[in-house]
Amino acid sequence: MAKGRVKLKDVAAAAGVHASTVSRALDPKTRHLITDSLAERITRIASELQYRPNSIASSLRTQQSMTIGVLVPDITNMIFPPILRGIEDTLAQQGYVPIIANTDSDPVKERTLMDIMRARGVDGLILASAQRQDAAIVQAMEDGIPVVTVNRMIDDERVSYVINNETGGLALAVDHIVELGHRTVAHLAGPQRLSTGLFRYYGFCRAAKKHRLRKWRDLIGFAGAFNEESGREGCLELLDRGIPFTALITANDRLAIGALQALSIRGIKVPEEVSVTGYNDMPFADMTTPPLTTVRIQTYEAGRRAAEIILERLGAERGTLPAVHEVLEVEMVPRQTTGPVPATINETIFGPRGDTPSAGRSADIAASETDR
Amino acid sequence: MAKGRVKLKDVAAAAGVHASTVSRALDPKTRHLITDSLAERITRIASELQYRPNSIASSLRTQQSMTIGVLVPDITNMIFPPILRGIEDTLAQQGYVPIIANTDSDPVKERTLMDIMRARGVDGLILASAQRQDAAIVQAMEDGIPVVTVNRMIDDERVSYVINNETGGLALAVDHIVELGHRTVAHLAGPQRLSTGLFRYYGFCRAAKKHRLRKWRDLIGFAGAFNEESGREGCLELLDRGIPFTALITANDRLAIGALQALSIRGIKVPEEVSVTGYNDMPFADMTTPPLTTVRIQTYEAGRRAAEIILERLGAERGTLPAVHEVLEVEMVPRQTTGPVPATINETIFGPRGDTPSAGRSADIAASETDR
DNA sequence: GCCGCTTATGCAATCGTTTGCATATCGGTG
DNA sequence: CACCGATATGCAAACGATTGCATAAGCGGC
Numbered sequence: 001m002a003k004g005r006v007k008l009k010d011v012a013a014a015a016g017v018h019a020s021t022v023s024r025a026l027d028p029k030t031r032h033l034i035t036d037s038l039a040e041r042i043t044r045i046a047s048e049l050q051y052r053p054n055s056i057a058s059s060l061r062t063q064q065s066m067t068i069g070v071l072v073p074d075i076t077n078m079i080f081p082p083i084l085r086g087i088e089d090t091l092a093q094q095g096y097v098p099i100i101a102n103t104d105s106d107p108v109k110e111r112t113l114m115d116i117m118r119a120r121g122v123d124g125l126i127l128a129s130a131q132r133q134d135a136a137i138v139q140a141m142e143d144g145i146p147v148v149t150v151n152r153m154i155d156d157e158r159v160s161y162v163i164n165n166e167t168g169g170l171a172l173a174v175d176h177i178v179e180l181g182h183r184t185v186a187h188l189a190g191p192q193r194l195s196t197g198l199f200r201y202y203g204f205c206r207a208a209k210k211h212r213l214r215k216w217r218d219l220i221g222f223a224g225a226f227n228e229e230s231g232r233e234g235c236l237e238l239l240d241r242g243i244p245f246t247a248l249i250t251a252n253d254r255l256a257i258g259a260l261q262a263l264s265i266r267g268i269k270v271p272e273e274v275s276v277t278g279y280n281d282m283p284f285a286d287m288t289t290p291p292l293t294t295v296r297i298q299t300y301e302a303g304r305r306a307a308e309i310i311l312e313r314l315g316a317e318r319g320t321l322p323a324v325h326e327v328l329e330v331e332m333v334p335r336q337t338t339g340p341v342p343a344t345i346n347e348t349i350f351g352p353r354g355d356t357p358s359a360g361r362s363a364d365i366a367a368s369e370t371d372r
Numbered sequence: 373m374a375k376g377r378v379k380l381k382d383v384a385a386a387a388g389v390h391a392s393t394v395s396r397a398l399d400p401k402t403r404h405l406i407t408d409s410l411a412e413r414i415t416r417i418a419s420e421l422q423y424r425p426n427s428i429a430s431s432l433r434t435q436q437s438m439t440i441g442v443l444v445p446d447i448t449n450m451i452f453p454p455i456l457r458g459i460e461d462t463l464a465q466q467g468y469v470p471i472i473a474n475t476d477s478d479p480v481k482e483r484t485l486m487d488i489m490r491a492r493g494v495d496g497l498i499l500a501s502a503q504r505q506d507a508a509i510v511q512a513m514e515d516g517i518p519v520v521t522v523n524r525m526i527d528d529e530r531v532s533y534v535i536n537n538e539t540g541g542l543a544l545a546v547d548h549i550v551e552l553g554h555r556t557v558a559h560l561a562g563p564q565r566l567s568t569g570l571f572r573y574y575g576f577c578r579a580a581k582k583h584r585l586r587k588w589r590d591l592i593g594f595a596g597a598f599n600e601e602s603g604r605e606g607c608l609e610l611l612d613r614g615i616p617f618t619a620l621i622t623a624n625d626r627l628a629i630g631a632l633q634a635l636s637i638r639g640i641k642v643p644e645e646v647s648v649t650g651y652n653d654m655p656f657a658d659m660t661t662p663p664l665t666t667v668r669i670q671t672y673e674a675g676r677r678a679a680e681i682i683l684e685r686l687g688a689e690r691g692t693l694p695a696v697h698e699v700l701e702v703e704m705v706p707r708q709t710t711g712p713v714p715a716t717i718n719e720t721i722f723g724p725r726g727d728t729p730s731a732g733r734s735a736d737i738a739a740s741e742t743d744r
Numbered sequence: 745g746c747c748g749c750t751t752a753t754g755c756a757a758t759c760g761t762t763t764g765c766a767t768a769t770c771g772g773t774g
Numbered sequence: 775c776a777c778c779g780a781t782a783t784g785c786a787a788a789c790g791a792t793t794g795c796a797t798a799a800g801c802g803g804c
Contacts, residue, residue: 007790018754023792030793035752052491056437057790059428060759075456078655081448088474097492100472102460119424120469257659283450284656287629379760390784395762402763407782429760432789747803755796766785773778 006049015045022046026053059121068310069117070098071129073105078283079299083128083150086303094311096123103129105225111136118145124310130154131193146313148324150306151299153195160313160324162305164297166196169330170203171210173249173277173295176332178211181341182247182275186219188234188259190226190251197226200251200279219245223255231258232265239266242351246274246341253278253285253294260288260337268349271339281333290336298328378421387417394418398425431493440682441489442470443501445477450655451671455500455522458675466683468495475501477597483508490517496682502526503565518685520696522678523671525567532685532696534677536669538568541702542575543582545621545649545667548704550583553713554619554647558591560606560631562598562623569598572623572651591617595627603630604637611638614723618646618713625650625657625666632660632709640721643711653705662708670700 012019017038024030025042034042059065068091072080088098099122103110110129114136117125124146130137132155141147141159153161177185187204190197201220208216221238223230231254238248239262250256256278263270270276270290278285281296309324384391389410396402397414406414431437440463444452460470471489475482482501486508489497496518502509504527513519513531525533549557559576562569573592580588593610595602603626610620611634622628628650635642642648642662650657653668681696 005790008792009790019790020755020792021753024753027792033752038752052487054432054493054790055491056428056431056493057759058792060426060432060761061790061792063759065428075447076450076453076655078448078450078453081450081453084447085474097471097473097488099469101469102457115424116469119427121426121428283448284659287656287659287661289659289661377760380762381760391760392762392785393783396783399762405782410782426760429789430762432759432791433761433763435789745804748801750799750801752799753797755794757794758792759790762788764785764787767783769782770780771778772780774776 006051007054011046011049011051014049015042065121065123066095067097067099067122069122069125070100071103071110071113071127073129074102079280080128082299083303086300087126087307090304090307114140123314126150126306126310132195146310148306148309150302158323160309162302162326164328164330166199167203167206169295170200171207172332174204174207174211176334177247177249177275177338180275180338184214184245185247185249186238186245188238188248188250188255189220189222191224197251204249215243218243226252227254228258231255232262235259235262239350240352244345244347244350246345248274248276250277251279253280253282253292256292257288266349270337273342273346273349275338277338286335293335293338294333296331296333302328378423379426383418383421383423386421387414437493437495438467439469439471439494441494441497442472443475443482443485443499445501446474451652452500454671455675458672459498459679462676462679486512495686498522498678498682504567518682520678520681522674530695532681534674534698536700536702538571539575539578541651541667542572543579544704546576546579546583548706549619549621549647549710552710556586556617557619557621558610558617560610560620560622560627561592561594563596564594569623576621587615590615598624599626600630603627604634607631607634611722612724616717616719616722618717620646620648622649623651625652625654625664628664629660638721642709645714645718645721647710649710658707665707665710666705668703668705674700
């Protein structure tokens with residue numbers, strides 16, 4: 001921290017007035033209390049002396065740190081940076097600053113970070129890292145600190161959120177696939193402990209029912225995490241079930257990329273033999289081979305709205321405003337991983353391989369069940 | 373900011389001692405001044421009451437905010453998030469927290485943000501946004517606040533930096549290309565106001581001389597920014613010069629992606645007709661079509677070192693430590709955009725197109741010059 | 745010319761911790 | 775038993791800005 005900084009007193013001395021007068025002259029909200037000419041003179045002297053208010057002292061007195069804690073699972077996961085930009089740009093308009101930290105999806109780390117942020121006196125919390133069951137978040141809310149989750153939501157509807165229309169988006173993907181003529185389509189779902197994973201799964205089930213897809217109940221796999229590795233494994237496991245399908249709807253672009261890799265390993269052509277869709281339209285989703293068909297969510301906008309909501313709550317008296325639940329619309333982005341249903345299905349590509357000794361049993365059972 | 377938080381006084385009252393005693397008992401550095409049994413009791417009571425020290429009050433008193441300002445051009449540019457993680461993880465070990473902001477490569481915004489950070493009392497500054505001529509940085513340094521630049525450096529050698537071996541890395545790329553038999557290779561350089569752009573350009577020149585490449589002086593183009601658009605335009609302009617080349621070394625992966633697009637527009641096959649290299653090995657560089665040959669820089673590690681360097685300087689007396697200049701080693705990552713030099717060069721792909729009425733003049737001049 | 749009212753400025757307390765200094769307590773020693 | 779030194783705790787003053795209240799100055803009206 002800088003050493004001999006010029007402070008209010010110094011400006012006051014230079015202007016021949018009391019520090020409190022300077023304070024008032026410099027604050028737009030209290031400037032009217034001071035004679036115009038004096039206020040101007042003080043302003044001039046302050047800028048001549050390069051006075052910069054010490055915001056720590058100010059925070060201590062006013063009990064406002066003008067900071068907002070922001071938690072993301074991992075900033076290197078590319079869907080989060082645009083959300084953060086939305087937050088930062090919006091907060092900046094009101095003089096607030098985000099304090100960003102990564103939880104690595106670890107609830108313990110999340111709780112610790114929330115403690116650190118609260119010790120640092122953040123005025124509010126924006127959480128992109130929320131799991132559906134998140135005691136720390138509920139705790140924070142009950143302690144009276146403004147909280148809003150973004151991109152995800154928690155099961156407790158008392159906390160505000162800004163999310164995307166997950167079920168609707170997944171339905172868009174299924175509609176798109178059905179329009180291409182597909183009837184047996186698989187779903188690689190995301191982690192069900194996250195609202196995104198859960199709602200996209202709901203969306204699939206609902207759309208599958210609506211379109212009366214074939215064997216869809218037996219063609220759902222669950223990924224443990226939203227990453228390429230889980231995508232590969234999940235896709236392989238689906239293939240090993242031995243139930244032929246012509247399209248695979250994944251819950252996330254990274255899962256889709258993993259699936260693309262798995263399909264490539266098995267020598268299955270996309271989209272000729274199997275169509276694939278992702279979700280999010282993350283940066284570079286158009287750079288895959290072939291370019292990924294996906295559903296575009298709103299990231300910057302989600303961050304922007306989350307910041308706005310927090311800002312609204314800061315002024316308001318503790319708990320006086322009802323929770324805000326905002327759902328942003330999404331958009332289908334057809335690219336090259338989806339195509340018309342193949343005329344004939346190459347059955348030999350489905351079923352367990354010798355070199356991947358995995359879940360063959362469930363495939364047998366599932367295969368014996370009828371379409372429903 | 374939380375309302376009725378329990379403070380030192382509350383703990384003191386509960387323990388029947390003075391606040392200062394509690395303060396000492398809770399601080400590991402002063403704990404020895406307190407009787408063990410009492411210190412233990414205080415610690416217990418403090419945690420029972422869920423006491424969390426108010427770090428704002430602490431900062432005011434100690435004149436240390438335990439925060440480090442971090443400026444990046446744009447967090448959505450994917451090479452920065454890993455740098456930030458390196459910084460955050462390292463700072464956290466010492467109880468420091470980064471305050472991150474985006475400059476959008478705008479010097480005015482950078483200066484403003486530095487002012488804001490300094491008003492917030494950051495103890496040091498890590499800058500990933502530095503331009504070679506950066507008055508604000510020099511200013512900050514002269515004001516005695518610890519500064520280190522990361523990924524880039526400024527021309528004033530008094531400020532510490534952690535960068536990658538740019539000239540060496542570019543030489544690696546040229547060596548790789550030469551090994552594949554190429555003799556006429558172009559370079560799409562980055563902005564020369566950034567140390568990365570400049571040093572990679574130097575690296576190209578040096579390596580080109582060493583290998584006695586053909587016409588290399590006439591095959592250098594300069595991009596105005598490190599992005600895909602500049603890559604496209606720069607590549608097109610190079611093509612329009614009418615000097616056939618078989619390889620293009622770009623100063624950055626995003627420029628390379630733009631170049632790939634330009635080449636594709638012109639119907640030029642990569643790597644059969646022209647080989648391309650990028651620089652950085654940013655996330656998803658392996659997802660381009662074809663996967664991009666590039667030079668891998670160290671990002672997380674650069675962030676980590678930058679944070680370490682700042683931390684060292686915080687303890688030390690103002691300006692007592694000499695500047696640290698650290699250069700990290702880079703690594704060649706051959707992928708599919710580079711291949712053996714074509715047996716015969718298809719001259720028709722070089723020279724201005726009717727549909728792109730750009731820099732044809734310089735091409736004529738350049739074409740008339742001899743190899744040197 | 746005095747009263748009362750408005751407006752402009754000063755005073756001093758406060759936010760919660762830290763820390764130099766003063767004081768109390770304890771054990772040991774001559 | 776008085777005294778000394780060491781050790782443990784308390785006291786109070788910071789850190790720099792904000793803000794309710796007190797006071798001073800200015801002004802109009804009668």
